[in-house]
Amino acid sequence: MIQVGLQHFLVVGALLFCLGILCVLTRRNAVAVLIGIELMLNAAGLNFIAFARHQGDLAGGSLLVLFVIVLAAAEAAVALALILAFRRQVRTLDVDQIDSLKG
């Protein structure tokens, strides 16, 4: 029976974060990119709760996680709306082709 300690949570968080980065950088679908971002946010939230537990200040950590969740929800709403509008405009979700901000 292994003791699940701080390190385990941090490793899971880091893995989750790396998977998120990988997802963001490699996937070409905009929705997948958005999912990657969600993963990174959740990795950050896991880290928060792990450190909170470790330091014995569960209330403060939970509060921050709650903020992150709300932020993620808001971000998802705005980002999905943008993606939807964008798709209507250019008929594609491939982020490699979305370069109208090119200077």
Added chain:
Amino acid sequence: MHGHETSQVIESFNLLWLIPFLPLLGAVSNGLAGHWLQKRFGEKAVHTIAVGLPWLSFLVAVVAFFKLRSLPEGALLLDRLWTWVAVGQFHVELAFGMDALSAMMALIVTFVGSLIHVYSIGYMHGDESYFRFFTYLNLFMFAMLTLVLGDNLLLMFVGWEGVGLCSYLLIGFWYRDLNNARAGMKAFVVNRIGDFGFLVGFFILFWGLGGNWGEGGYHLGGQASLAFRELPALVAPLADKLLWGVPLATLVGIFFFVGATGKSAQIPLYVWLPDAMAGPTPVSALIHAATMVTAGVYMVARMNFLYVLSPAAMTVVALTGAATALFAATIGCLQYDIKKVLAYSTVSQLGYMFIGVGVGAFWAGSYHLLTHDFFKACLFLGAGSVILSMHHEQDMRKMGGLGRVMPLTRWTYWVACVAIAGFPIASGFFSKDEILWRAFDSAALLVPGWVPWLLGFVAAGLTSFYMFRSYFMTFTGETVKVHGHEPEEQRPVVTGVLVMLAIGAVMLAFVGLPHLWMHAPPALEHFLAPVFAAAEELPRAGHGHGTEWGLMLASLGVAFLGLGIAWWLYRGRKNPLPDRLRQAFPRLHRVVYNKYYVDEIYQATAVRGFLGLSRMNAWFDVHIIDGLVNGAGTFTRALAWIDGAIDTYLVDGAVNLVADSIRAAGARLRRIQTGRLPAYLGGLLLGGVVLVVISRILIDIYG
């Protein structure tokens, strides 16, 4: 010499300003609304205003005159309106003053002027610019009364210029005829030449008065005043002061007299007056015989305290007057235009007045001014009546026999002729004879008194001749027909005025009956004496009563001689001798008839010289001044071109260089903005990693 002003009574009289301003009111109302009035209500409305106001003004003058008479001798009525100029110690009021001399002048101007206004109702009847005529005439009255009543030299000068302007306007009244317009211009220009002299005299006098003639010579800072009541005391100390080596009084007196020669038509500036007859006849009578042309005489009489200081100036005045009297009389003898005869007669009579004031007999000059006003106005208006009846024919050769059909005109003309010719039943004799006697008896001049006397004496004979010549040519002989029927007498508004003036011409004898007859000074002399107090001390030759009687008889004799010759040659227009004489001496006749070619000489010398000068100036202007201006322009343009080049290549170059380099940098930098999302995210990540690494390193270094 100046004892009289210390005891002078100065009485405030607040109605005096009405005398000049009532006619001004008429001028303004007719000037602004006259056209409408004439259209809406006819001529009656126009002349009710224009003739009524001068009569009102005459009434005020009469009231003022009686007020003056009720005061002690030498009193002055003063009406101060407001301060006009106040600069340092120089103080001029807008004030009207009335002493004996200006009372006489104001009465003449308002009375004769008003009569001539009445006459104009008849003369100008039917003229389309009826209202304009009366506007000018009223304006003239205002200017003349300002001249006469002005309390200081400056105000007098305002009137002086004003009458000149009105004269110009009225000579050119029928301006559609180029000759009239030209005559008006000539009058104005010639008058301006005289006025320039007047102004120079004015400035010199002011300079002298404004100075402080202390031990170290002239320097500014004296007490200057131009009021006539203060001038005698201020001028007296200037008697021995010199300017350019000439006594100041002489200089001022002569320059003032130059002004008088312009306004009063004396040699050498008389040439405008005969041409001025182009104006309507009432104008000739009012302005160019009775009032305006006497302004010069009035001015010299007014400045008598100045002239008595300078025998030289007095000599110039007297001799110029005498020469003019004779010169103009000779021209008058051969003219055929009835108004021209009267014009030269006016010039000649003005010459007499200047003899009077020139020899120091200021009252005699003023008296002749008074009598001349009446008889010359009567003559002019009589001539106007004749001209009207002849349908604007002025040539006496085409007249004749008018006496039978125009009895009133004829007899008034005759009375005036008698007056001017110097027969002792009318006023002219007394004024002219007093002048001649005082000239003969004078010892104040640089020449003996008989010199001006002789010139005036000969002129008197000629006067009698040419006046009766005009009378006989016009009124005797067979009655001419105009357009098939005989001329008719004029309306009563015309003849009534003639009768009044003729009565005046006779009655005025009573104010000047000579000392010799009455054993008392003439009434007018007595009345005017305080004004001319300065002249009392002038030296007299002291000829006795015998000489005076002798001269008087000689005058009478020469007048009879003139009358006799005129009678013989022209009565009934039957004697062929005048024509034969003309053919016998064609050259002499031509020279005199053409006025000695003075106009032509002026044209050839002064006018052409002036035109040449102005052409030279024009050339100078075009070639030199314009050349300089254009040169400056070209230079500026070259300078501007260089400046423009610097601006374009240097300044703009620097600005563009900055802009270009920024744009080039921008072109390079824009490559970063790929617009691709993964690239941005990668960059973001890389940045995060770099930040983490840097912070790690920093923590390691600084702990």
